[in-house]
Each structure stands twice: as C-alpha cells, then as structure tokens.
Amino acid sequence: MSILVFGKTGQLARELALLDGVTCLGRAQVDLSDPAACAEAIGHYAPVAVINAAAYTAVDRAEEEDALAQAVNGAAPAAMAQACAELDIPFVTVSTDYVFDGSGTTPWQPSDAVAPINAYGRSKLAGEEAVAAAGGRYAILRTSWVVSAHGHNFVKTMLRLGAERDHLSIVGDQIGAPTPARDIAAACLEMARQLRADRNKSGTYHLQGLPEVSWAGVAAEIFAQAGMTCEVTDIATSAYPTPAARPLNSRLDCTTLETVFNISQPDWRLGLRGVLNDLGEAL
Numbered sequence: 001m002s003i004l005v006f007g008k009t010g011q012l013a014r015e016l017a018l019l020d021g022v023t024c025l026g027r028a029q030v031d032l033s034d035p036a037a038c039a040e041a042i043g044h045y046a047p048v049a050v051i052n053a054a055a056y057t058a059v060d061r062a063e064e065e066d067a068l069a070q071a072v073n074g075a076a077p078a079a080m081a082q083a084c085a086e087l088d089i090p091f092v093t094v095s096t097d098y099v100f101d102g103s104g105t106t107p108w109q110p111s112d113a114v115a116p117i118n119a120y121g122r123s124k125l126a127g128e129e130a131v132a133a134a135g136g137r138y139a140i141l142r143t144s145w146v147v148s149a150h151g152h153n154f155v156k157t158m159l160r161l162g163a164e165r166d167h168l169s170i171v172g173d174q175i176g177a178p179t180p181a182r183d184i185a186a187a188c189l190e191m192a193r194q195l196r197a198d199r200n201k202s203g204t205y206h207l208q209g210l211p212e213v214s215w216a217g218v219a220a221e222i223f224a225q226a227g228m229t230c231e232v233t234d235i236a237t238s239a240y241p242t243p244a245a246r247p248l249n250s251r252l253d254c255t256t257l258e259t260v261f262n263i264s265q266p267d268w269r270l271g272l273r274g275v276l277n278d279l280g281e282a283l
Contacts, residue, residue, distance in 0.1 A: 003192055004047035006030065006038065006080065007054030011148040012094060015185035016053055022189075023047070032056075032072045035079035042083040049192035050084050052077050052093040053185075055124070059098070060243040062119040069119055074126030078134070085136025090195035092188045097144040097176060097208075099125045102247020105175070107212075109253050110142070110204040118244035128204065137195045140204040141188060141257075144250045145218075147271065148181035149278035154215070158222045159281055162230035172216035172234025176250025177209040180271030187263050194261055201260055206252040209268025218268075225273055226281045 007013030008026030017024045023045060030041045032054055042050055056062065056072040077093050084091035098121035099114045116122045128140050147155050161168055187207050195201055213221075216234045223230050237246060254265045 002047055003049045003051060003189065004042060004045050006032065006050070006052045009151070010053060010055070010057075011146050011150045011153060011181040012053040012184055014150040015148060015181045016051065016188065019185060019189055032076045033068060035071070035075040038076050039079045039083040042080060042087070047089065049090040049092070049196060050080055051188045051192060052080055052091070053188070055094070056120070059118065059120045062123065063243045066119045066123070069123040070126060073120075073123035074130060077127035078130030081131040081134035081136060081138055084138070085134045088136065090137040090139070090192045091131065092139045092141060092192050092195070093127065093131055094184065094188065095124050095128050095140050095142045096121065097142060097250040097252055098247060099128065099142065100247060100249075102249045104249055105251070107251035107253035108206070108249075110206055110256055117247060120244060132204070137199040138202050139191045139195060141184070141191065141207055142204065142252060143179045143184055143207045144176045144252060145178040146181050146184065147178045147268070147275055149275050150181070154178075154218065155222055155272065155275055156279075158219050159226060159279070162223050162226070162228045165230060167231045167233065168219065169233045169235045170216040170219045171237050171240055172214045173236050174246055174248050174250060175212055175214055176252070177212050178218055178268040178272065179207060179209045180266055180268060180275065182274065183207070183209070183266040183271060187257070187261075190263060191261055203260075205257040205260070206254045207257055207263065208252040208254055208265060209271060210265045212251055221269060221272060222276075225276055
C-alpha cells in the first residue's frame with residue numbers, strides 16, 4: 001500500500017514522486033475539476049494516506065476563471081477530505097499565504113483571521129474550510145513562494161532575464177520567503193505518517209523558508225549564486241500592476257509545525273543552491 005498523491009507535473013508533485021512509497025496521479029488519471037472523480041480515485045487505490053499536491057495556481061488568470069479555480073482548489077480538496085474521513089486515513093493538502101490580506105509586518109500565525117484579496121486566495125480558503133469541516137485526520141500546510149528545478153517559477157525566470165539583461169527592477173516591498181518544493185514534499189510525507197498514528201495532530205500549519213526577504217532580495221541571491229552580474233533595483237508593488245492583488249506581508253510563523261511535528265524551517269538559500277545545482281547553474 002502506498003500514499004496517493006494528486007498531482008504529477010507540478011513543482012511539489014515532481015518532488016513527491018522522487019520519494020519512496022508514493023503513487024502520483026496526473027490529469028490523465030483524474031480531472032481535478034471533477035470532485036467525484038477525486039473521491040472515486042481514493043476508493044480505487046485504497047492508500048494509507050493522501051496528499052493533495054495539485055492546484056489551480058494561475059493567480060492572475062483566476063480573476064477571470066474564478067469558477068474553475070473554486071472547483072480545483074475548493075471542491076476537489078473537499079471531496080478528497082470527505083473520502084479520506086470515511087476511510088479514516090490522513091489527508092494532507094497544501095495551501096498558501098494568499099489566504100491572508102498581507103497587512104502589517106508580523107508573521108502570520110495559523111490561527112490568525114483570514115481575508116484573501118484575490119480570487120486565487122479565496123479558492124484556496126474555500127478548500128481549507130471544507131477540509132477542516134470534513135472531520136477526518138487532516139493537515140492543511142500553508143506555504144509560500146515555492147521554488148524548484150521543475151516547471152515555471154521565479155528562479156527560472158530570473159535566470160533567463162539575468163542572462164538577457166544587465167539590470168532588472170524587481171518588487172521590493174512584498175516580504176516573505178521562498179520555500180523549496182523538496183522541503184515541502186518531505187514535510188507532507190512526514191505529516192501524513194504522524195497523522196496515521198495520532199489524529200489529534202490534525203490542524204492548520206505553516207512552512208516557509210528562512211530568513212525573510214523581498215522578491216528583489218531573492219533575485220539578487222539567485223544572481224550571486226549563479227555567478228551572474230545582473231544588478232537589481234527595488235521597485236514598489238504599485239509600479240508593477242497585475243490583474244490580481246498581491247499581499248505585501250507574506251511572512252509565516254512556523255512555530256506550531258516544529259512544536260507538533262518536529263519539522264524545522266529550511267534555509268531557502270541552501271534550497272536555492274540545490275535548485276541551481278539541479279539546473280546546472282550554480283557556481
């Protein structure tokens with residue numbers, strides 16, 4: 001028997017697929033816009049635990065595709081959580097700092113009031129609420145700024161632009177931290193394992209890299225580690241308008257995750273070096 005993972009090609013799913021005892025389902029096997037199909041897949045595979053690593057992540061496009069985002073990020077996890085509750089097996093799903101409004105400068109606690117400011121955040125919050133309401137063994141793991149050597153992400157974009165230009169203007173007033181997908185994958189697996197033994201660990205948790213940094217700071221570190229000479233200038237979020245509003249404060253307090261599951265925050269700079277090594281870009 002194995003752990004069933006929803007997702008196959010995303011950053012997190014690709015890292016989970018590298019771990020032992022995992023079966024990953026992609027779009028060819030199950031359509032996340034069909035919640036009933038998600039529940040049926042869990043019954044068919046009869047796993048010991050389920051991890052939802054799939055999501056609608058097109059933040060800007062979600063403003064126009066709200067119904068699809070709600071189906072994939074809200075209704076699908078709801079169906080998964082209900083199926084897992086009926087089988088009394090752990091369900092771990094990954095959420096986002098975007099459930100918060102981004103105000104202030106204090107790191108967000110898992111128990112803080114949520115108030116998403118874009119459609120993507122609202123869809124992820126809908127999923128969170130449904131998972132908690134299902135009443136099973138569950139963990140909601142909020143994270144931020146996922147980076148890896150897979151798919152489309154900020155690291156790859158910076159490497160491409162840094163090779164084309166000698167200067168970039170990057171947002172400097174959004175503060176949070178990257179979180180390596182490899183560390184998220186390991187955390188999800190460990191949480192599922194511990195939830196099998198202790199359902200009382202069910203709840204909402206945060207995982208984010210450290211130390212805190214702006215997007216401009218991340219870009220500068222990417223160029224430094226890759227040996228690129230591209231200079232970075234900080235700009236305000238207001239100077240880079242996007243269809244979906246972005247939270248300025250994406251800091252996450254991860255104390256509860258360490259206390260309950262003994263999972264520590266990773267240093268995102270070390271994780272970045274691993275990503276660059278995978279891409280063949282590190283010095």
